[in-house]
Each structure stands twice: as C-alpha cells, then as structure tokens.
Amino acid sequence: MKQINSFLTGTFSDIEIIIERKNVKKIRLKVFPDGVVKLSAPLGVSDEWINDYLGGKAKWIEKSLNYFKDAQANEFETIIHSGISTRILGRQNRIIVNEGKICKIEQKEDHVFIQSPTTGDKQALQKQFEHWWQKQSRSYFLQVIERLYPVIAKHGIAKPALQVRKMKTLWGSCSRKHGKINLNYYLYKASPPCIDYVVLHELAHFLYPKHNKDFYEFLTVHMPDWKERKRILDHEIVKGLGY
Known part of the structure; x- marks a missing residue:
C-alpha cells in the first residue's frame, strides 16, 4: 500500500491529508474529530485525479473540520477524570470520580459514578472505565x-x-x-x-x-x-x- 501526503490551503491553513492506495473499487474520504483527514483510493488512480478530487472537496473538508472544532467533538476520551462528560446511547453523561474501598461504576440518570481506591492512578481509572464500557456496550448490543x-x-x-x-x-x-x-x-x-x-x-x-x-x-x-x-x-x- 502506497501512502503519500497532500495539502489543501484554507481556513485551517495547511491541512494534511493522508492518502492511501488500496485494492478497493471506490474512493473514500473521511474527516475525523482529531483533525485527521484520510482518503482511500483504488490502486490505479493517478495523483492528478486525486488532486482534482480533493480540490472539489475542499469546502466540504473545511466545513467538516469546523464542525468538529466548534463542537469540540472528540468523542474518544484518553484520560478519565472527574468532571468530563461522555456520550452514552446518544445522551451526554457527566463522569464523577470518588474515592472508595472498592472499584465500582454506576450509571444514574445523566451521571456515571466511578469509585476507586486509587483515584490518583489515571491508568487504573482508564482501565476500570474501559472494562465497564466494554461490558455495558456488549450487553446492550x-x-x-x-x-x-x-x-x-x-x-x-x-x-x-x-x-x-x-x-x-x-x-x-x-x-x-x-x-x-x-x-x-x-x-x-x-x-x-x-x-x-x-x-x-x-x-x-x-x-x-x-x-x-x-x-x-x-x-x-x-x-x-x-x-x-x-x-x-x-x-x-x-x-x-x-x-
């Protein structure tokens, strides 16, 4: 798989676009919440065609990036701590971390209460939350x-x-x-x-x-x-x- 970088100039100055050539039939353009823009293209598509395609999508890319910037919509939490919110089944839930003797997580209305004897250990909190999320999501699915x-x-x-x-x-x-x-x-x-x-x-x-x-x-x-x-x-x- 060949990967090159292309650039567009616009509202966000130089926007880096990751271009991957794959064994696929259709071109696919994606914009992610963290600002990454990725294009997957069939193996035989030329650089010139890709550049023309991206030129036609410039406004859409900028609009999408603005959407995520304005909404601050990075949904992929990396650090769990008290006060942040996360979306569960389409609704925002506030995370509250409290110290306790045992590890326990409860969801009540629009809050997720995390209890842990090691609230200062961010890695342990993250692992505890992800284990709970995996269990909850699997049960629902x-x-x-x-x-x-x-x-x-x-x-x-x-x-x-x-x-x-x-x-x-x-x-x-x-x-x-x-x-x-x-x-x-x-x-x-x-x-x-x-x-x-x-x-x-x-x-x-x-x-x-x-x-x-x-x-x-x-x-x-x-x-x-x-x-x-x-x-x-x-x-x-x-x-x-x-x-």
Whole structure:
C-alpha cells in the first residue's frame, strides 16, 4: 500500500491529508474529530485525479473540520477524570470520580459514578472505565441483535456471535464464514435508532454479502429511514466512519 501526503490551503491553513492506495473499487474520504483527514483510493488512480478530487472537496473538508472544532467533538476520551462528560446511547453523561474501598461504576440518570481506591492512578481509572464500557456496550448490543435477528432467522441464518472491539474506520463488520458480527466499541455512544441501523446492516450481510441493489432494498423494507439514521450517526460521532 502506497501512502503519500497532500495539502489543501484554507481556513485551517495547511491541512494534511493522508492518502492511501488500496485494492478497493471506490474512493473514500473521511474527516475525523482529531483533525485527521484520510482518503482511500483504488490502486490505479493517478495523483492528478486525486488532486482534482480533493480540490472539489475542499469546502466540504473545511466545513467538516469546523464542525468538529466548534463542537469540540472528540468523542474518544484518553484520560478519565472527574468532571468530563461522555456520550452514552446518544445522551451526554457527566463522569464523577470518588474515592472508595472498592472499584465500582454506576450509571444514574445523566451521571456515571466511578469509585476507586486509587483515584490518583489515571491508568487504573482508564482501565476500570474501559472494562465497564466494554461490558455495558456488549450487553446492550446483544439485546439489539436478539430483537432484530428474526428478520434473517426466517431465511435459515443461525444467530451470529458478537465481538465488541475498538475500530478506527468502521462501525461494524461481519464474518459470514465464522458467523460473527463485530461492533465498534464506540458505537455505544450513538443513539438507539442508529445502533439498530448498524446491527441491521450487519445482519443483512448474512443474506447479501455485497452492497448491491438487493442489500439496500432489504434495508429499506425493514428500516425505511435507514439513510437518515446513517446521516445522524455520521454527524454525531465521526464524519465518514461507517459504510
């Protein structure tokens, strides 16, 4: 895979764009909350074509970067401490850290209370929070799969297993061969309708492996507003992350 850097001049001065050439059919441009702009292009696309394409997308890139700057929408916390907020199922929750004899985390209304005997150990707090998040998100995702699975069960598809992991470029993926759905650790930040969309999307792939006409017709039949849910998802968490 060849990687080069390209630059645009605009509101944010020189914007570095990571360009990757891959064995893909379509070009994909993504803007991330931390200011990273990434373009994936088919192997045979020329530098000249890429530069023209980026020139046409300059205003969209700047608008997207402004969106994240204004909203301060870096949803990927790196340091857990009292007073910060995190989004859970589409709603902001304030994190409160208190010292206690045991490690414990509780979510009450719009607060997440973290209790720890070592509140000064940031690494331990981070590990404690991530373990809780992994458990909570997995439990919720399993409920969604259980609720939506019947739409493919009637076609003789076995219920897929679930794996929750951190992914940088996808909300979800699936392995038809191993009968497994992978969901992004950060998807738990999204609102329930958006999570439903991602789960249905992955379930649909067990019937239709490719993003073809049959696949999208299946989505539309079972979730007529899936495009709006996808649009909200892309704007709530990270532009371009997903499908």
